[in-house]
Structure formats: C-alpha cells, structure tokens
Amino acid sequence: MGFFSTIGRGWEMSKLSMGVVKKDPELLVYMIVAGLMSLACLVGMALPQFLEMAWAVNPDGSFTSAYLGFTFVAYMVLSIVVVFWNCAIIANANIRLTGGDPSFADGFNAAVQKLPIIILWGIIAGTVGLLLKALEGAARSSENSANQALAMVIHLVGGFAWWVMTFFMLPHLIIEGKGLGEALKSSKSTFFGTWGENITSGLGIGLVGFLIAIPLVILTLALTTALGPAGLLVGAIGFGLLLAWVNAAEQVAVVALYRFATDGKMPKLYRDAGMQMYTFGNAATDMPQRKM
Numbered sequence: 001m002g003f004f005s006t007i008g009r010g011w012e013m014s015k016l017s018m019g020v021v022k023k024d025p026e027l028l029v030y031m032i033v034a035g036l037m038s039l040a041c042l043v044g045m046a047l048p049q050f051l052e053m054a055w056a057v058n059p060d061g062s063f064t065s066a067y068l069g070f071t072f073v074a075y076m077v078l079s080i081v082v083v084f085w086n087c088a089i090i091a092n093a094n095i096r097l098t099g100g101d102p103s104f105a106d107g108f109n110a111a112v113q114k115l116p117i118i119i120l121w122g123i124i125a126g127t128v129g130l131l132l133k134a135l136e137g138a139a140r141s142s143e144n145s146a147n148q149a150l151a152m153v154i155h156l157v158g159g160f161a162w163w164v165m166t167f168f169m170l171p172h173l174i175i176e177g178k179g180l181g182e183a184l185k186s187s188k189s190t191f192f193g194t195w196g197e198n199i200t201s202g203l204g205i206g207l208v209g210f211l212i213a214i215p216l217v218i219l220t221l222a223l224t225t226a227l228g229p230a231g232l233l234v235g236a237i238g239f240g241l242l243l244a245w246v247n248a249a250e251q252v253a254v255v256a257l258y259r260f261a262t263d264g265k266m267p268k269l270y271r272d273a274g275m276q277m278y279t280f281g282n283a284a285t286d287m288p289q290r291k292m
Contacts, residue, residue: 014253015208016256016270026104027093030089034081034085056070086170087107087110090107125166168258169187206246208246
C-alpha cells in the first residue's frame with residue numbers, strides 16, 4: 001500500500017499546487033516573462049546561423065569560434081533567466097504557503113537581492129546542462145555501439161544524479177540564503193527524505209497538464225479549421241499559458257515539500273484542503289481527507 005499511498009499523495013499535491021498558481025496569478029506572469037525572455041535568447045542564438053552571417057558561419061558551413069563563444073554566452077544568459085524567475089516563484093510561493101499575501105514585486109525583489117548567487121548558479125547549471133547535451137550528442141553520433149551505449153548511460157545517470165542533488169537547491173538558496181556548497185548539500189539531504197513524493201508530485205502535475213492539453217488540441221484544430229492562422233495563434237497562446245501554469249505549479253510543489261521537510265507539517269493551504277498529514281519515508285501516512 002505504501003507505493004499507492006505515495007501516488008495518491010503526489011496526485012493530491014499536484015492539484016493543490018496548481019490551485020496555488022490559480023490563487024496567485026503573478027506566479028503565472030513570472031513564467032510568461034521567463035518564457036518570453038528565453039525565447040528571445042533562443043532567437044538571438046539562432047539568428048546569426050539562420051542568416052549565415054560571415055562572423056558566425058564559415059564558407060564550408062562550419063561554425064566559427066566567435067559564434068561558438070557567442071552561443072555559449074547566450075546559453076548561460078538563458079540559464080540565468082530561468083533560474084532568476086524560478087527563484088521569484090519560489091519566494092512568492094513560500095510567502096503564500098506561510099500565510100502571507102504576496103505581490104509581483106515580492107518575488108521579483110527577493111530574486112534581485114540574490115542576483116549574484118543566481119548568476120553564479122545559473123552559469124553552473126547551464127554548464128552542466130551543456131555537458132549533458134554533449135554526452136547525448138556523442139551517444140547519437142558515435143559509430144561505435146559500445147561508445148554510444150557508454151555515453152548514453154553516463155548521460156542518463158549523470159542527468160538523474162544532477163536532478164536529485166539540485167531538486168531543492170532554489171529553496172535553500174532563496175529562502176534560507178545559504179551559499180552554493182551548503183545549499184547543494186542540504187538539497188540532496190532533503191531530497192532523500194522526500195524522494196517518493198518528489199517524483200510522484202512531478203508526474204501528477206505533468207499528467208494534469210496532459211489531460212488539460214487534450215481538449216486544448218481539439219479546440220485548436222477546430223479553431224484553425226474555422227479561422228485559419230488566427231485559430232492556430234489562439235491555440236499556441238493557450239498551450240503557452242498551460243506550459244507556464246504547469247511549470248509554476250512544479251515550483252510551488254517543491255516549496256510545499258520543502259516546507260514540510262523543514263516545519264514537520266504541510267502548509268496551511270494544503271491542510272485546509274484536507275491534506276492533514278504528508279509523512280515521508282517509511283512512516284505511517286494518512287491520506288488526504290476530502291471535505292464533504
């Protein structure tokens with residue numbers, strides 16, 4: 001029953017976390033701003049290659065050293081942007097889950113105050129991301145099946161290990177104000193105390209998003225048939241908002257799990273919704289009590 005109890009808790013956590021985003025729409029605004037800034041970074045990276053600018057593309061079609069350096073810097077900026085706005089969500093969600101009423105400025109100011117360490121962490125996370133992508137690329141391009149398998153295993157294991165170590169990194173950075181080394185150590189310890197819920201809450205949020213996406217696809221197809229490109233644009237905006245909602249809810253769930261690991265009880269919003277206990281590990285767990 002422990003496995004199914006964990007799934008049930010994760011599903012309930014998913015719905016409550018998405019409800020927090022609905023209650024605090026500024027969390028959605030954070031993700032929209034982050035998405036627009038990230039899109040600008042990606043377009044900026046691709047434009048020199050698309051236009052075949054002389055400083056970016058050699059006559060033989062290979063990339064110049066200048067362009068490779070440019071894309072590295074742009075990727076670091078992209079990583080910093082993502083970390084910054086995720087930190088803003090973490091800060092605002094923590095205010096809401098501890099009984100406050102946050103505004104857009106609260107999360108933004110909290111992230112700005114931690115900007116130096118956010119930049120440093122963004123560069124570290126971005127560099128690790130590039131290394132993992134390089135391993136994935138090596139696995140796909142290698143003609144030696146043994147080297148291909150080895151690169152893929154290293155990529156998968158390395159990616160999972162990084163996810164485990166950094167799952168609670170941002171709460172320890174932005175809420176507790178810890179340094180990188182201490183936050184990384186604390187993040188790993190917190191994760192191993194809550195590992196089942198971390199996984200199932202993320203899967204639950206993804207599943208909720210998928211279920212919402214199904215009618216959205218049908219609606220987009222209908223609008224595109226009726227309105228042409230305008231209908232497709234409406235659908236694209238809808239998918240963008242759904243993606244922002246899901247991503248924001250994932251960060252809220254991280255904060256809720258962090259608060260339980262820190263305080264020994266679920267945030268009041270979750271308890272008010274019927275989740276009286278959310279015990280981790282092998283301890284006894286009471287399932288959420290639904291209100292009649």
